[in-house]
Structure formats: structure tokens, C-alpha cells
Amino acid sequence: MSRLNPGYKFLTLLIxxxxxxxxxxxxxxxxxxxxxxxxxxxxxxxxxxxxxxxLLPFFLTAAGMFMSGFLFSSAGDVANAAAAGxxxxxxxxxDSALKLSSRVLAFGGxxxxxxxxxxxxxxxxxxxxxxxxxxxxxxGLLAAYHFFPVVHSEYEIVRSALAVRGIKTGPLSKKxxxxxxxxxxxxxxxxxxxxxxRGFDSDAGRGQAFPVxxxxxxxxxxxxxxxxxxxxxxxx
Amino acid sequence: MRLENRVDEAxxxxxxLSCRNLTFRYEENAPPVFENVSFAVKQGEAVVLAGPSGxxxxxxxxxxxxxxxxxxxxxxxxxxxxxxxxSLLSPSLRARRISIMFQNPDNQFCMGRVDxxxxxxxxxxSYAGDMRARMRELLRLVGLEDAETAPIHSLSGGTKQxxxxxxxxxxxxxxxxxxxxxxxxxxxxCAELAKKLEIFNKSGLTLFIVDHKLDYWRxxxxxxxxxxxxxxxxxxDIYPPDLERRKSAFTDRGLFFGDEWLDGRTPLxxxxxxxxxxxxxxxxxxxxxxxxxxxxxxxxxxxxxxxxIGRNGSGKSTLLLAVAGLIRFSGNLSVSSTVGLVFxxxxxxxxxxxxxxxILITLKNAHxxxxxxxxxxxxxxxxxxxxxxxxxxxxxxxxxxxxxRRLAIxxxxxxxRPILLLDEPTYAQDAQATRFIMELLQKRVSxxxxxxxxxxxxxxxxxxxxxxxSLDDGTLSELK
Numbered sequence: 001m002s003r004l005n006p007g008y009k010f011l012t013l014l015i016x017x018x019x020x021x022x023x024x025x026x027x028x029x030x031x032x033x034x035x036x037x038x039x040x041x042x043x044x045x046x047x048x049x050x051x052x053x054x055l056l057p058f059f060l061t062a063a064g065m066f067m068s069g070f071l072f073s074s075a076g077d078v079a080n081a082a083a084a085g086x087x088x089x090x091x092x093x094x095d096s097a098l099k100l101s102s103r104v105l106a107f108g109g110x111x112x113x114x115x116x117x118x119x120x121x122x123x124x125x126x127x128x129x130x131x132x133x134x135x136x137x138x139x140g141l142l143a144a145y146h147f148f149p150v151v152h153s154e155y156e157i158v159r160s161a162l163a164v165r166g167i168k169t170g171p172l173s174k175k176x177x178x179x180x181x182x183x184x185x186x187x188x189x190x191x192x193x194x195x196x197x198r199g200f201d202s203d204a205g206r207g208q209a210f211p212v213x214x215x216x217x218x219x220x221x222x223x224x225x226x227x228x229x230x231x232x233x234x235x236x
Numbered sequence: 237m238r239l240e241n242r243v244d245e246a247x248x249x250x251x252x253l254s255c256r257n258l259t260f261r262y263e264e265n266a267p268p269v270f271e272n273v274s275f276a277v278k279q280g281e282a283v284v285l286a287g288p289s290g291x292x293x294x295x296x297x298x299x300x301x302x303x304x305x306x307x308x309x310x311x312x313x314x315x316x317x318x319x320x321x322x323s324l325l326s327p328s329l330r331a332r333r334i335s336i337m338f339q340n341p342d343n344q345f346c347m348g349r350v351d352x353x354x355x356x357x358x359x360x361x362s363y364a365g366d367m368r369a370r371m372r373e374l375l376r377l378v379g380l381e382d383a384e385t386a387p388i389h390s391l392s393g394g395t396k397q398x399x400x401x402x403x404x405x406x407x408x409x410x411x412x413x414x415x416x417x418x419x420x421x422x423x424x425x426c427a428e429l430a431k432k433l434e435i436f437n438k439s440g441l442t443l444f445i446v447d448h449k450l451d452y453w454r455x456x457x458x459x460x461x462x463x464x465x466x467x468x469x470x471x472x473d474i475y476p477p478d479l480e481r482r483k484s485a486f487t488d489r490g491l492f493f494g495d496e497w498l499d500g501r502t503p504l505x506x507x508x509x510x511x512x513x514x515x516x517x518x519x520x521x522x523x524x525x526x527x528x529x530x531x532x533x534x535x536x537x538x539x540x541x542x543x544x545i546g547r548n549g550s551g552k553s554t555l556l557l558a559v560a561g562l563i564r565f566s567g568n569l570s571v572s573s574t575v576g577l578v579f580x581x582x583x584x585x586x587x588x589x590x591x592x593x594x595i596l597i598t599l600k601n602a603h604x605x606x607x608x609x610x611x612x613x614x615x616x617x618x619x620x621x622x623x624x625x626x627x628x629x630x631x632x633x634x635x636x637x638x639x640x641r642r643l644a645i646x647x648x649x650x651x652x653r654p655i656l657l658l659d660e661p662t663y664a665q666d667a668q669a670t671r672f673i674m675e676l677l678q679k680r681v682s683x684x685x686x687x688x689x690x691x692x693x694x695x696x697x698x699x700x701x702x703x704x705x706s707l708d709d710g711t712l713s714e715l716k
Contacts, residue, residue: 199331199360209355
């Protein structure tokens with residue numbers, strides 16, 4: 001999976017998600033989740049522990065959605081009702097609960113498949129090379145992305161800097177964001193200047209040091225996956 | 237008027253950078269940062285521009301690199317790189333002629349990895365050869381061949397500046413502007429970097445260096461230009477053989493001339509009887525997932541200055557954070573009273589948009605039960621002592637670096653912090669500002685303050701500190 005062209009992989013999975021969003025097929029949703037999970041788990045570069053950890057929020061959300069659908073679904077016109085505690089549970093409750101939760105798992109599976117098998121830089125380069133994303137945005141995104149570690153450590157420094165003045169701040173304190181905001185402005189200007197002084201010119205032609213190849217396999221993947229989802233809607 | 241790009245017949249050298257009557261303002265009607273600046277730099281020269289803090293040296297550097305006025309302000313006058321007006325060159329063409337190394341090593345990288353950063357620069361100029369082979373060659377030239385795939389954020393300040401140098405060289409620039417590139421780098425890394433720059437200069441790279449200190453440049457600099465506090469070039473031709481004779485050109489302007497300003501200075505005697513302010517035993521700290529030290533012990537006497545020295549990344553800042561109680565640690569650490577810490581970048585500590593309010597916040601926090609402490613006369617007296625009265629209603633963010641540091645120290649001392657920790661308090665300061673801060677500190681220490689200073693400046697440590705401790709590989713050793 002990690003050898004596929006990231007831009008086309010994204011396109012493939014985006015179309016698959018859109019197609020999937022027009023249906024409420026529980027079995028198809030579960031098949032999509034299992035296939036996505038298997039494909040991700042079989043990719044050599046994927047850390048299995050990380051995969052399970054990343055899936056955890058989706059499992060929890062799916063469980064939450066299941067309970068919501070199960071306990072608060074509309075009654076519909078189904079005659080057979082059973083009692084669960086003091087609440088009336090209709091046959092449709094199972095159905096809508098499974099529809100909701102399986103959708104979360106299907107979309108979660110697709111999202112995780114993309115996120116864990118794709119290198120962020122290759123993805124941006126692919127958007128630039130195959131989908132004509134202007135270099136100004138592509139390198140701007142990369143610069144911002146690479147700043148996360150610095151912003152993270154800065155967040156801690158600001159907490160300490162204020163604490164030592166006797167000012168306690170919570171994680172979302174306005175006081176904590178004020179110095180960070182000032183720095184963010186300065187930093188973005190400084191990086192833009194640095195990029196320009198290294199010859200970055202969004203209007204000029206540029207060489208290609210990070211080629212992201214596009215091959216037949218990417219088109220095969222695009223058609224096979226989406227044909228599979230459509231076939232699933234029709235036959236499953 | 238277009239300047240001539242002619243062969244200087246007397247010397248046979250060509251001008252690579254020339255400016256005439258350059259005047260720069262940040263806003264149209266604001267007073268100029270510098271005015272009528274004219275000089276020329278010949279190919280292969282290593283010219284140092286010295287001047288007091290806040291005189292406009294860095295602004296001039298940004299103009300020479302073609303970044304200002306595009307990013308800020310308004311520039312009038314003529315500025316040429318060889319025969320081309322800088323304003324007419326596209327960034328890609330300009331980078332092939334001139335590039336810049338910035339003061340802050342953290343804010344000059346677009347990519348996450350060392351190799352990617354250099355390849356990015358090669359892409360920008362559409363390098364015709366094998367980009368990866370050239371990238372490796374550049375890394376070898378700056379001595380970083382083993383760091384090819386390292387994440388940049390994990391590297392030390394000195395290593396980051398070497399990457400910045402390799403990236404600037406990747407564009408094929410004939411001239412390099414350096415804006416205080418050693419401001420945040422330890423002495424060993426400074427010497428290594430200066431040696432690399434000397435080699436590049438000897439092989440034809442023109443250097444225009446903005447710096448407070450001449451120390452590392454003296455072995456190979458060609459000429460010194462001095463800019464005055466009001467942004468005028470007052471000395472354009474101080475050559476190395478004349479340096480000793482022209483010493484007063486530096487000292488009279490509050491600039492460093494070696495470590496001469498420290499001559500005759502000795503630390504204040506330790507007060508008697510000796511009493512501990514900080515006691516550390518078997519301290520272990522892990523920071524950012526790394527064990528910084530595992531068994532560190534230290535005692536600091538009340539009313540003394542202790543200097544902590546060590547390479548970038550040796551753990552000096554981490555030790556200060558632990559003493560201030562701001563990070564988790566194991567072992568025994570006790571302090572006799574409240575601790576203040578002035579960060580290397582004091583801007584992280586500001587909370588208001590007026591200098592006066594900054595002090596008010598500290599006073600209110602420190603003396604909640606004594607509202608009388610925030611009386612205007614008391615604040616005014618503190619502002620006078622710290623030379624900040626004229627800026628009482630100015631935003632802390634608009635102050636010069638030296639003023640910001642003084643304000644940060646004041647914010648701490650106003651809050652009754654008998655123990656004060658300072659992380660690189662003289663970073664990027666000229667001699668005058670450094671002296672102001674250190675004398676202020678010494679005065680407070682004579683009144684009972686205990687100070688621990690992390691610094692790269694060994695001479696400064698010798699002149700002011702009662703003890704100098706070197707932190708290396710998680711171990712503290714005392715320097716005699």
C-alpha cells in the first residue's frame with residue numbers, strides 16, 4: 001500500500017468514501033472495514049500497535065453510535081417490540097444502530113488505511129506533481145507541518161515561563177496563546193523569508209528532487225477498489 | 237542612479253555588492269532606521285558590520301539579501317549585486333547571487349529533514365546536475381555527512397547553522413550575508429562553523445557578516461564597517477592590521493573589542509557566614525524522552541553568582557527548569573526561597589501590551605495580600621533602576637532585545653524572587669547592554685540575591701561568577 005502513488009490513493013479512497021456514503025449497507029460497511037484493516041495491517045511499514053491505538057477512537061465512536069441508534073432510534077411502524085429494562089426496543093433499533101456504527105468503522109478504516117500507509121511529504125509532492133497543487137501551497141503546507149514539533153515544545157516553554165511568574169494556565173488558556181500567537185506571526189514571516197533566500201519562487205520553474213512516480217498499478221487500484229465498492233452495493 | 241560595475245583598477249577586484257544612499261524606514265513617516273548608507277564589497281572579501289544593538293544592522297542585512305522592503309518597510313537608494321539592481325531580480329535569480337544565514341537557527345527551515353532542506357534549495361534553482369550527489373557533497377563540506385536523514389528539529393543550534401550554511405551554498409550564491417549566526421551557538425560549534433566559513437571565503441565566497449563580536453572573524457576578516465546607534469556608517473575601512481590602533485572606534489561606541497571590557501573585573505566576595513540557597517542531591521531528569529542527567533549534585537551559596545557552561549544540548553536549560561520546579565525530576569532538590577527564571581527568549585514571559593503593566597502583573601501576583609506594593613512610585617523607581625522608564629507605555633514586544641531581557645529580569649525581581657536563574661542573559665547583546673545587565677545583577681547580588689547563569693561566554697563567567705560549573709555528559713565539574 002505504501003508504494004502506491006499517494007495522490008491517486010487519496011483520490012481512490014475519496015471516491016470510495018463518497019460512493020459508500022450514499023448507501024446504508026451494513027454488510028458492505030463491515031466488509032470495507034475488514035478489507036481496509038487487513039490491507040493496513042499487511043503493509044510492512046505499519047506498526048501494528050499504532051494501528052490498534054489509532055483505531056481505538058473509531059471503535060469507541062462506533063460503540064457510542066451503536067448505543068445511540070439502539071436506544072434512541074425512531075420507533076417506525078414495526079409491530080414487534082421487546083423490552084430492555086424500561087425502554088421499548090424496536091427491531092429497527094438494531095438496524096439503525098448497526099447502520100450508524102458500521103458506517104463509522106468503514107470510514108474510519110478507510111481513513112486509517114490512508115493515514116498509516118502514506119508519507120505526508122510524498123502526498124504533498126504527489127498533489128504538486130500529479131494534481132498541479134501550486135508549489136506555494138505545497139511547500140507552505142510542508143513548512144507548517146514541520147513546525148509542529150517546535151510549536152509543541154514552545155507550548156510547554158510558555159507554560160513554564162508563565163508559571164515561574166506565578167501565573168497558572170490551563171491547556172487552553174488565553175494567556176498561553178498570546179505569546180505563541182506573536183511568535184507564530186514572526187515565525188511565518190521568518191520562514192517565508194528563509195524560503196525566498198534559498199531561491200524559492202512560486203512563479204518560476206523548478207527542478208524536481210522528490211519525484212513521486214505514477215504507474216499502471218495506481219489506475220488498477222483506482223478502478224478495482226471503486227468497482228468493488230459499487231459491486232458490493234449491488235450484490236451484498 | 238545606476239552604479240558602475242567596473243573593475244577596480246587599483247586593486248583589480250570586482251565589486252559584488254554595492255549600495256549608495258540607502259535609507260530604510262519601517263513606516264512611511266517613521267524616522268529612518270538607517271540613512272544614506274553607501275559602501276561597496278569586493279568579490280572574495282569578508283566584511284564585518286559592527287554596531288550597537290538596535291542600530292539597524294540586521295535590517296541592512298535583510299535589505300542586502302533582497303528581503304526588505306518586500307517583507308517590511310520602504311527602501312530608497314541604489315542597491316546592486318554585480319550589475320543588477322537587487323529589486324529587479326526574481327528570488328530564484330537573486331539566490332544564485334546572494335543568500336543569507338539568519339540569527340535564529342529555528343526559524344529558517346522549510347523541510348523536516350537535513351537532506352530534504354538542501355534538496356529543496358537545489359530544486360529552487362533547477363540544479364542541472366545530480367541533486368543528491370550535490371547534496372551529499374555540501375553536507376561533507378560542512379561536516380554533516382552523518383546527519384543526512386536526521387530530523388532538523390532534533391539537532392543542536394550549531395548543527396542547524398551548519399545546515400543553513402550548506403543550504404545557502406546549495407543555491408550557488410556568490411555572496412553570503414550572515415546575521416549574527418553565532419548568537420545562540422556554543423563556543424566549540426562557533427569555532428567549527430567559523431573555520432568552515434573561512435574555507436568557503438578562501439575559495440571565493442564573499443561574506444558580509446553582521447556581528448557584535450569580532451572574535452571568531454579576526455583570523456580571516458578583510459575589513460570592518462561600523463554603524464552608529466543612529467544608523468549612519470561612521471567607519472567603513474578598518475583593516476585588520478589597524479585594529480589595535482583603532483580600538484577606541486569600538487569601545488567608545490559600546491561595542492565589544494575582545495574581552496577587554498572585563499579587564500580588572502572580579503566576582504564579588506561570597507557573603508559570610510555561608511548559607512545554602514540551593515541544594516541538589518542525586519538529581520535525575522528526563523526531558524523530551526531523553527535522560528539528561530541521572531545523578532547530579534550541587535550546592536549554591538546565598539548571595540553568589542554561579543555560572544553554568546556547556547555545549548548546546550548539554551542540559552543547562554533543563555537544570556534551570558528543574559531548580560525552578562518547572563519539570564519533573566527525581567532525587568532531592570531544595571531551595572531556600574522562591575525562584576525566578578528568565579528564559580533565553582524573554583518574549584515568552586510577556587503578558588501585556590505595556591511595560592508598566594508587565595510589572596504590575598508581577599507585583600499583583602507576588603503580593604496579593606499587600607495591595608500597596610503596586611503603587612505607581614514604586615513601579616517608577618524600578619523602571620528607572622532598569623533604564624526602562626522612557627518605555628513605560630511601550631509594548632514589551634517593541635523593545636530591543638536588551639531592553640526585553642532587562643524587563644524580564646525586572647518582572648522577576650519585582651516579584652521578590654531571592655533566587656534568580658538566567659538562561660543566556662547576554663545572548664545577542666552588545667558590550668554596553670551586556671555590562672548594564674551584569675552590573676545590575678551584581679548590584680542585586682550584593683544586596684542578597686542568589687543568581688545561577690547559564691552562559692556560553694566563559695570570559696564573562698570568569699569576571700562575574702563566584703563559581704563556574706561545566707555541564708558535560710550529565711556531569712557537573714567545577715572550573716578553577
